[in-house]
Amino acid sequence: MSDPLETALRDAARSLPVADAAGAGRRRARRAADEGLLDVAYATADSPLGPLLLAATERGVVRLAFDTAEREAVLEQLARRVSPRVLEAPTRLDPARRQLEEFFAGRRRAFDVPLDLRLADGFRRRVLEATAAVPYGGRTTYTAVAGAAGSPRGVRAAGTALAVNPLAVFVPCHRVLPASGALGGYAGGPERKRWLLELEGGGAPTASRNDGGATVR
Template sequence: MTADLDRLAARLARAADDAGLLDVAFTTVDTPVGPLLLAATGQGLVRVAYAAEDHDAVLQSLADRISPRVLRAPARLDPAVRQLEEYFAGRRRAFDLPLDLRLSAGFRRDVLTRLREVGYGRTASYAALAAAAGSPRAVRAVGTACATNPLPVVVPCHRVVRSDGALGDYVGGVAAKRTLLSLEAAA
């Protein structure tokens, strides 16, 4: 019975997507840092959320901010799921996905762009990132940009640490940040 319902849901999601009625597709994926919610628009991956962020609340926020036409449609997210699986298996060092950055603007978006420049297995301080973004005194603003990053893991805010080398906070929790940094250091 469950398999029949899954096939029906997949068929309905494909039909909605084909008819242009699906504005935000989502799925969840189990990872070493817990279940991640992935959401994508026609432009690209728009949201990655940890369970601690409350997936239902994240979906409601997407419905409010982007469109109420949100549907579980895993097929649209197959490339993202595959790349995350490769990343967690140590076979991928950078993500090659179209991203929809509409949930960030201004300085926060500038910081997201700079985050993608912090290489796999490396870290940068909040202060260094502020300087790279052209605002060396905006260390707290960089912290806020990292804390509100709509695409954690894919846009690697986990690679940003305090100037004294301490990990600092992380949207997925300090344990998740430590796991991600350890995974990258082991490669």
């Protein structure tokens, strides 16, 4: 026979009011920012390339991931490598989201938001910095980028650095192609790379390596 008081307490627990989680989340994000505790803010954004996950520290945008990457893995990486204070806080990402929207719509050619490159260091960071110098509609090769990063024979390493570019689109690794004339790799997949190159008006090679074209170095 169950105790009536304990039964009453359990029933009473079930009837406790439910919270407005979304509202509380927004207030929490604002309060965290006000108190200097919002080490990493993240938000999602729709785009012609599918949903994007964006994250920013107080220094700047630190991550852009396509939905090819697992969201939980991206957030866990940020918790591990930047700070565990990772909160959904869209406000900090508003300028970046706005500029991305303009970029995808063809109304913007260069980004004007501070970037935080802390997820790449040493050679990888130099690769990203060299890549960031390639202008809208321009192209370069893995070989050229490796050279600009101080390691002219480190072509494969440059390829790897770009494959793990934490800031796709902002750091335009889509503008880096193999000297062979093929499309080359892209963390977001070949369709996204092709889409971005066509957006910028340069046209895009097919992924095929057997096009018989001259090898230009």
